[in-house]
Amino acid sequence: MPMAADSFDPQAVRGDFPSLARLRGGKPPIYLNNTCMTLRPRPVIEAITAYYAEFPTCGGGRLDAQGRSSNWFQGELHEHEVESRRLMAELLGAASPSEIVWTRNATEALNIVAHGLQLEPGDEVVGCVREHNSNLVPWLEVERELRARAGDPELVVRRTFDLKPDGAFDLAQALEAISPRTRVLAIGHASNLDGTRISDEDLKTLADRVHAVGGVLVLDAAQTVPHRHVDVQALGVDFLACSIHKMCGPTAMGALYGRKESLTALRPFIVGGDTVSDTWLDRVEYKLPPGRFEAGLQHYAGMVGTAAAIRYVRDHVGFEAIEAHERRLNRHLTHRLLPLLGDHLQLLGPVDADQRGGVLTLASHSGALINAIERQADRQANVMVRVGMFCSNAYLHERFDTRGSAANNLRVSVYFYNTLDELDVFADVVEGVLADPVAAMDEGA
Amino acid sequence: MTISHAVRRHYAERIFAVGGRGEVPEAFRPLEGDATGRSTVEGCRGGGKNVLEVRVRVNDGRVEAISMGCNLCNPAMYVAADILGRWARGRAADEILALEARSEEVLDPWFEALRAPERPADAAEKFRYTLWAVQNALRDDRGLPARPTPDFDPGAPTMGADRPSEETV
Ligand SMILES: Cc1ncc(COP(=O)(O)O)c(C=O)c1O
Numbered sequence: 001m002p003m004a005a006d007s008f009d010p011q012a013v014r015g016d017f018p019s020l021a022r023l024r025g026g027k028p029p030i031y032l033n034n035t036c037m038t039l040r041p042r043p044v045i046e047a048i049t050a051y052y053a054e055f056p057t058c059g060g061g062r063l064d065a066q067g068r069s070s071n072w073f074q075g076e077l078h079e080h081e082v083e084s085r086r087l088m089a090e091l092l093g094a095a096s097p098s099e100i101v102w103t104r105n106a107t108e109a110l111n112i113v114a115h116g117l118q119l120e121p122g123d124e125v126v127g128c129v130r131e132h133n134s135n136l137v138p139w140l141e142v143e144r145e146l147r148a149r150a151g152d153p154e155l156v157v158r159r160t161f162d163l164k165p166d167g168a169f170d171l172a173q174a175l176e177a178i179s180p181r182t183r184v185l186a187i188g189h190a191s192n193l194d195g196t197r198i199s200d201e202d203l204k205t206l207a208d209r210v211h212a213v214g215g216v217l218v219l220d221a222a223q224t225v226p227h228r229h230v231d232v233q234a235l236g237v238d239f240l241a242c243s244i245h246k247m248c249g250p251t252a253m254g255a256l257y258g259r260k261e262s263l264t265a266l267r268p269f270i271v272g273g274d275t276v277s278d279t280w281l282d283r284v285e286y287k288l289p290p291g292r293f294e295a296g297l298q299h300y301a302g303m304v305g306t307a308a309a310i311r312y313v314r315d316h317v318g319f320e321a322i323e324a325h326e327r328r329l330n331r332h333l334t335h336r337l338l339p340l341l342g343d344h345l346q347l348l349g350p351v352d353a354d355q356r357g358g359v360l361t362l363a364s365h366s367g368a369l370i371n372a373i374e375r376q377a378d379r380q381a382n383v384m385v386r387v388g389m390f391c392s393n394a395y396l397h398e399r400f401d402t403r404g405s406a407a408n409n410l411r412v413s414v415y416f417y418n419t420l421d422e423l424d425v426f427a428d429v430v431e432g433v434l435a436d437p438v439a440a441m442d443e444g445a
Numbered sequence: 446m447t448i449s450h451a452v453r454r455h456y457a458e459r460i461f462a463v464g465g466r467g468e469v470p471e472a473f474r475p476l477e478g479d480a481t482g483r484s485t486v487e488g489c490r491g492g493g494k495n496v497l498e499v500r501v502r503v504n505d506g507r508v509e510a511i512s513m514g515c516n517l518c519n520p521a522m523y524v525a526a527d528i529l530g531r532w533a534r535g536r537a538a539d540e541i542l543a544l545e546a547r548s549e550e551v552l553d554p555w556f557e558a559l560r561a562p563e564r565p566a567d568a569a570e571k572f573r574y575t576l577w578a579v580q581n582a583l584r585d586d587r588g589l590p591a592r593p594t595p596d597f598d599p600g601a602p603t604m605g606a607d608r609p610s611e612e613t614v
Contacts, residue, residue: 343465365464365473367517368456371494387494387517404464404473407496407516438457441520442448 002318008325010417013317016041017417030383030422035192035223035359035390035413037245040309047308048250051077051301058297060274077300084307085290091310092240092257093231099263101256101290102298106222107134109241109256110186112293113218114138116266121150123183125158126210128174130167130395131188135220135241139186167194167349171202178209185210189230190223193392193411194349195330195359197224200235207236216262222246226415227326227357229319238262244302249309253302256293263289270295322416326358329414329423333360336427340434344369348409358414361390362430363400367408369433372440374410377429385426386411448520449565456520460527472530476500476512482586486578486594488522488571495522497575499582501533508533508541511579525571528558529579538583546573546580546597573597 003012014020017039022029031039057073059081069075085097094100103109115138119125123146125139143157161177164170178185185206190197198206207217216238224230225240226247232240239262244253258266268275268286275292278285286292313322334353337360341347348361364370370387377383387410389396396406412426433440448456460470480500488495498514511533513526532554533541544551555572556564574597581591 343468344461346466365469366461366523367494367515368520368523369461371517371519401475401514402467402469404469405498405514405516405518407494438453438461438520441456442453 002315003321005318005320005324008317008321008416010325010419013041014417014419016043016312018042018045020417024382027382030381030418030425032412032414032418032422032426033384033386034415034418035246035411036386037251038226038248038415039417040248040250041312043312044248044250044305044308048301048305051080051304055080057300059300059303060291060297077304080304080307081300084303084310087307087310088255089257091314092225092242092255093233094257095233095260098288098290099257099260101258101263101293102303103241103254103256104252104299105245105254106220106241106243107254109239109254110134110218110220111138112256112269113239113241113258113266114142114186115269117142117184117216118267119146119157119183121146121152121155122181124156124179124181125184125186126174126177126182127158127160127186128169128188129160129162129398130191130193130392131186132192132220132222133391133393134222135186135188135218136394139184163196166351167191168196168355169198169202171205174202174206175209178206178213178215180213182210182213182215184215184218186218186220188220188223190221190227190357191349191392192223192359192413193390193395194361195223195356195413196349197355197357203235203237211236223357226313227319228323232257232259244306244309247309247313250299250302250305253299253306255306258289260289263293266293268292268295272296274298317416325416326414327354329418329420330354330356330358330360332420333412333414333423333427336424337362337430340427340430344437345430345434359411360413361409361411363403364408364410365403365405366437367405368441369437370408370410372437373430373433376433376440377426380432381425381429383422383426383429386413447567449561449563449567451559451561451563451565452521452524452568455524455527455559460520460523470527472511472513472527473515474512476502476510478502478510480512480582482582482584484578484581484585484591486574486581488518488574495519497522497526497578499575499578501579501582501586503538503583503586506538508536508538508583510534511582513575521567521571522574524559524568525555525575528555529572529575532558533579538586541576542580542583544576544580546576547595551576570597 019039055073055076069078088100089097147155161173218239219237221240221242225242238259240257245251272295275295277287330353348363374387400406481503482501485498494517496516500512502510513530
């Protein structure tokens with residue numbers, strides 16, 4: 001039974017996270033870098049360990065006519081593999097577990113799609129100006145290849161649409177970018193930079209439009225699947241990429257969802273052992289999806305851990321509680337920080353916390369100030385945040401180079417185990433630094 | 446390295462105090478018009494976050510415009526970029542390219558601009574990195590490859606000795 005949204009108390013789950021019980025200088029960690037990677041609860045750690053301790057073998061063994069594995073350890077692993085893929089399919093609302101491909105992360109999933117679609121010169125890929133590098137670079141590579149093939153260095157492959165001035169998604173501009181040439185709409189569901197998200201309604205409209213011109217919708221859902229219920233069929237998504245390490249799961253574990261027909265039409269990208277049903281010296285017969293996309297031996301501990309992560313996040317905590325709690329946290333942090341903002345520190349994205357999920361990013365003309373906040377947060381209070389460009393270089397350059405550097409940003413991102421008190425500690429640090437910024441820059445510079 | 450008094454004073458008065466919402470100190474404003482040369486230098490030992498970007502526009506052999514971008518730099522790097530930005534503007538590219546970044550005398554005009562006869566080590570290190578970056582931007586303007594950045598950290602055991610020797614421009 002998931003926890004109640006209105007009365008969710010993070011204290012009910014914090015005991016499950018061994019890393020939160022650590023102390024440095026007598027103080028616990030305050031982990032606010034969840035957009036990058038989350039902490040892991042004990043059930044996930046135990047599931048990963050169980051693989052190594054109990055059945056540390058390779059998957060993909062031959063099954064007999066009854067679908068049983070040929071030996072003891074492989075049999076146990078096989079059951080876990082089947083169950084984790086079933087859970088992942090269920091989590092995303094896929095029609096079948098065979099629509100789920102295991103990957104190392106969202107990045108690999110997006111590469112499989114970009115390189116597998118076999119676009120032709122003249123085809124266009126639409127995305128917004130703020131795609132994460134993982135949903136930009138693979139398409140730029142496709143663009144480069146198509147330009148070389150067409151012998152036209154100016155050939156337009158990737159078309160971008162802009163956002164609203166405050167960074168929020170703008171349906172009108174997105175729709176305008178879709179044309180009969182659009183083969184792919186590849187967009188981020190929620191931004192890791194400022195937390196803004198495309199609403200379900202807008203996403204469905206986009207899916208309809210791109211399908212109407214014969215294209216596919218590729219959703220980079222790295223920042224939504226861990227935080228809310230995402231239903232690929234209801235939304236009309238053809239491909240979806242996500243990272244399990246952003247939802248309490250094992251590091252270097254991700255998933256690609258592909259609608260059966262779409263996945264079958266993809267050309268396998270990384271190939272070799274385990275992707276084929278048979279080979280001859282001069283030809284190869286690939287397995288049906290998803291097998292043809294999972295090359296070589298796999299992250300089996302990751303699969304076992306993924307099942308535990310889904311059970312923990314979805315079934316034990318629950319997305320309603322997660323969304324409600326993140327909203328509560330971000331409203332509180334925004335409320336604390338807004339009065340501190342001014343000439344030297346600004347907020348990226350909409351002021352309204354409810355539009356930014358669990359993300360709050362501060363930007364400055366001064367990298368030294370951002371460094372000082374990060375350092376003081378860590379040294380004084382064990383607060384871990386992230387600074388830099390957050391793989392959004394292109395967008396930051398485009399929009400914010402006017403402030404002297406696009407890199408001078410600090411991001412706070414929360415998850416369900418964070419508390420209001422933790423955010424107060426961070427806000428106190430910011431307040432302290434702003435009281436005498438130049439002195440604060442001195443500390444350990 | 447702690448921040449020296451001279452760096453703190455310059456940063457507080459000439460950079461931080463004049464920066465703000467939509468206001469960026471002169472040396473850090475985007476280049477007006479196109480750049481003819483660009484470079485990046487990592488000014489932190491061990492590949493830290495201090496990354497300085499330099500854009501120049503050379504016209505008739507002189508630096509017509511120069512813009513510094515400080516990516517998560519510390520105050521000393523800002524100060525060095527500010528001072529060298531002003532110093533380089535209008536100067537002949539040949540003159541800048543001929544300077545030896547490791548020499549002591551090369552720092553003289555910049556310490557003067559910093560009003561720091563005590564020649565603080567934090568500023569010296571970043572002056573050298575900044576000069577290196579400016580020189581690489583000028584090399585880029587001439588279609589020459591960037592030279593790999595030496596280790597200018599005063600605490601480092603081999604001041605750039607492990608780096609390939611430089612070709613002359
Ligand atoms: C929006 C978005 N897309 C893609 C990724 C890439 O995820 P990964 O590094 O796990 O592949 C991230 C990671 O931060 C992200 O935030």
